[in-house]
Structure formats: structure tokens, C-alpha cells
Amino acid sequence: MxxxxxxRQIVLDGLWHNNPGLVQLxxxxxxxxxxxxxxxxxxxxxxxxxxxxxxxxxxxxxxxWVREELRIPVFxxxxxxxxxxxxxxxxxxxxxxYKVLGIFIPLIVTNCVIIGRAEAFASKHSVQRALVDGxxxxxxxxxxxxxxxxxxxxxxxxTLFSQAELMFGSAFEDARMVLIExxxxxxxxxxxxxxxxxxxxLIALKNTIDNHLARQQxxxxxxxxxxxxxxxxxxxxxxxxx
Amino acid sequence: xxxxxxxxxxxxxxxxxxxxxxxxxxxxxxxxxxENTKDRIKENERQSILRALHSLIPPERHDNDIYADxxxxxxxxxxxxxxxxxxYRARMGEVPVAAILEVIAPDGYGGPIKLLxxxxxxxxxxxxxxxxxxxxxxxxxxxxEEKSNWIHQFDNRSLINTPPRLWAVKKDGGxxxxxxxATITPRAVVKAVYKALNYYELYLEQIFTAPSxxxx
Numbered sequence: 001m002x003x004x005x006x007x008r009q010i011v012l013d014g015l016w017h018n019n020p021g022l023v024q025l026x027x028x029x030x031x032x033x034x035x036x037x038x039x040x041x042x043x044x045x046x047x048x049x050x051x052x053x054x055x056x057x058x059x060x061x062x063x064x065w066v067r068e069e070l071r072i073p074v075f076x077x078x079x080x081x082x083x084x085x086x087x088x089x090x091x092x093x094x095x096x097x098y099k100v101l102g103i104f105i106p107l108i109v110t111n112c113v114i115i116g117r118a119e120a121f122a123s124k125h126s127v128q129r130a131l132v133d134g135x136x137x138x139x140x141x142x143x144x145x146x147x148x149x150x151x152x153x154x155x156x157x158x159t160l161f162s163q164a165e166l167m168f169g170s171a172f173e174d175a176r177m178v179l180i181e182x183x184x185x186x187x188x189x190x191x192x193x194x195x196x197x198x199x200x201x202l203i204a205l206k207n208t209i210d211n212h213l214a215r216q217q218x219x220x221x222x223x224x225x226x227x228x229x230x231x232x233x234x235x236x237x238x239x240x241x242x
Numbered sequence: 243x244x245x246x247x248x249x250x251x252x253x254x255x256x257x258x259x260x261x262x263x264x265x266x267x268x269x270x271x272x273x274x275x276x277e278n279t280k281d282r283i284k285e286n287e288r289q290s291i292l293r294a295l296h297s298l299i300p301p302e303r304h305d306n307d308i309y310a311d312x313x314x315x316x317x318x319x320x321x322x323x324x325x326x327x328x329x330y331r332a333r334m335g336e337v338p339v340a341a342i343l344e345v346i347a348p349d350g351y352g353g354p355i356k357l358l359x360x361x362x363x364x365x366x367x368x369x370x371x372x373x374x375x376x377x378x379x380x381x382x383x384x385x386x387e388e389k390s391n392w393i394h395q396f397d398n399r400s401l402i403n404t405p406p407r408l409w410a411v412k413k414d415g416g417x418x419x420x421x422x423x424a425t426i427t428p429r430a431v432v433k434a435v436y437k438a439l440n441y442y443e444l445y446l447e448q449i450f451t452a453p454s455x456x457x458x
Contacts, residue, residue, distance in 0.1 A: 070260060093282070095286035095290065185380050
């Protein structure tokens, strides 16, 4: 049994330190394929999050029941049925979005994040923690998808939130924002290579921020040490004098 | 020794039982969801087909149930090699108004392009729409109605007002525009629409007299 992480730690892991899209680099197939616009990214991100929560909770519930050698087939079954349920539900209640995301919904099954979290986290921790982990990993994945989707849509088409009506109904038909007037479009951003490039840039950005924070921390530590050192020296001299 | 095999056997059976139990629960979950969503999904599909049909033949032009008034045909002339093409029929008080044909343009740049081709009873095109395609975004996807009005060039064209040699893109001496950087896509669509019109002329009578078939 590994030690139990705090909720704060689970949240930070999912959103930043161990982000599925930027650090674990899991689930790249749907990530890269669907992130050509903000709304597509949102749809797939939410569907993945739902599956993650469902599978994490179920796996955690049955973790003491299922023996080592049966774990993986049972996990696969749990995940496959959750994905099928969500696919059917999307087809029934978000039909237009379903038509756009099409084949990528069943492909959530192949998203390694899900079985990865089931095996690495949910099978070892309590239901509440597994739920929070599923939610946070899903949110982390969704946020990366949204960043890539948003950037690709802006660079590629000069718009944001186009086709919002697919997800939120006809009331949102005007949600589409034209950010750059008379933009001819930048094809590379919409094509698959654009997804790789944007993802690479995001990973680089995250590493830069992490490095910056780490450097700040060491500087603060050395400063503090330097501040404490003369005092320590002073006390020792005082001690010898008296 | 015997106890060891016994244990192994028991373990295996127990494992199988647990796995079977999970399969049962998972199966039940999926089956219940399917049962509860299937009518809605069917209705969604009907609505989305109906919306596409009505964008070509507006509701005021017909009074029949255009979705139900459908036949399926085996037709290489509509681009279907194997598989059945659907043809929807619009009528006003039993009088044929137009037919909407499912057509595949097999030679798109990114694979087959699925089209709906609406032909008025007199042989003029009421319109063409792209149902699905895998053409390059930004280049070939101008065939979509939302992206450009290229597809409206077909409106009102017929085999009579546009002779066969003009059913081509301008680059090939025809009347239809091509896109900058994408000739293959419009060429494929023009060819498929032309073939569909020929099919319509050839089978005009059967198209409107064949009894309608149920959607499967």
C-alpha cells in the first residue's frame, strides 16, 4: 500500500505536477485528433472526465474484491461499459456534437489515462480520493485540450467558440467570436502537425514555469541561509568572549 | 499434492465466476442504457436527416412524410459499389415534386465524399449538400455550404441547360469554379452530381413509382 496523498496533493497532481496531457503524455491520440477547435475540445474533455470519474470510483469500490490477476480484465470491462454508456447518452442528448466527435468517443476506451489512473491510483485508494483523482485528472486533461483547441482555432481560423450551438443548443449560435477580421486562416494549425507543435510549445511553457519556480525557491533558500549565517557567527564570537 | 490441484482448480473457478459476474453487471448496464436511449437516438437521426432534406426541399413544397417516403437502390451510378443508396421522394398531393438522392463521389482527395442531390421533377437540380467528407480543411472544404457558396453553383442546373461537356471545372473547360490549390475535390463533386442526374433521367419512373420502404 502506498502512502495516502492529501486532497490538495491530488488536485495539484491532476492539474499541474502530473498533468495527463503535459506530463504523463497519456491519451495523446484523442488529444491531438479532436483539438482543432475549442468546442470539440470541450466535448471530448468532458466525456473523458465523466468516464474517468466513473471508472475510478468503480475500480476503487471493487479494489478489495478483485484479485491481482483478474484486475486488468475487470478494469477493461468497467471502462468499456462506461464509454459505451456515455457514447449512447451523448448520441441521445447531444446528437449534433456526437456527430462531430464521432469516432473519437469510442476511442476514449484507448485513452491510457483512464486505465492508467485505475491501475496506479484508484485500485489503491479510497473511493473519495479516487473520485477526486478522476475529477482532477479529467479536468487537467480537459484544460490542456481547451488550451490546444483554443490556440489552434484562433491561429488556424481566427475565431473562438465556433459551433458552440452543437453543445449548448441554438441559443448559443452567436457565441462564435471572430477575433481576427478577414483572416485567411493558417492551415498548419488545423492539420495534425499543428496539434503536435502547439502541444510541444505548451509542454515547453510548463517546464519553463517549473524551472523558474524551482530557481526562485533555491534562491530564497540560499538567501535565508546567508541571512542566518552572520547571526550564527555573531553568537559564536559572543559566546567565546564571555 | 491433491490439495494443491484442488486449490488451483477452486481459485480458477472462483476467478471465472467473479469475471462472469462483472461481465453480467457491465452487460446489464449497457443494455439498460441502450434500451433507454434507443428511441431518442432514432428520433435524433430522423430529425437530422429531415433537417438536411428540408434544407434542399423546403417543407412548403411538399405535403408527404418525406422521411418515410423512401426507397433504397443498388446503384453504381450513384457511386454506391455495394451498399444501398437511399432516395427520398417529395410529393404534393400525390404529384411528384422532387427526389433527393444519396450520392457518393468516390474520388475525393481525402476519400469518398457523401452528398445529397435534390432533383426537381423536371430534371433541374434543387440543390446539392455535402453530408460528410475528409477533404483538406481550408482547401477542399469549400464544398461545405457553411464554408462557401460554391455548392450553390449547382442550383437550377440540368442536363438540358448545361450540356455534358460543360459538366466540369473551369480548368477542364467546364462551367464550375475550382478552388485555389484544390481541383480534385470540386472535380469529384461535379462528376458525381452529373452522374446522379443521368441516373435520375434514366430511372425517373421507377424512382417515383416504387413502393416506399421502411427505415431499418
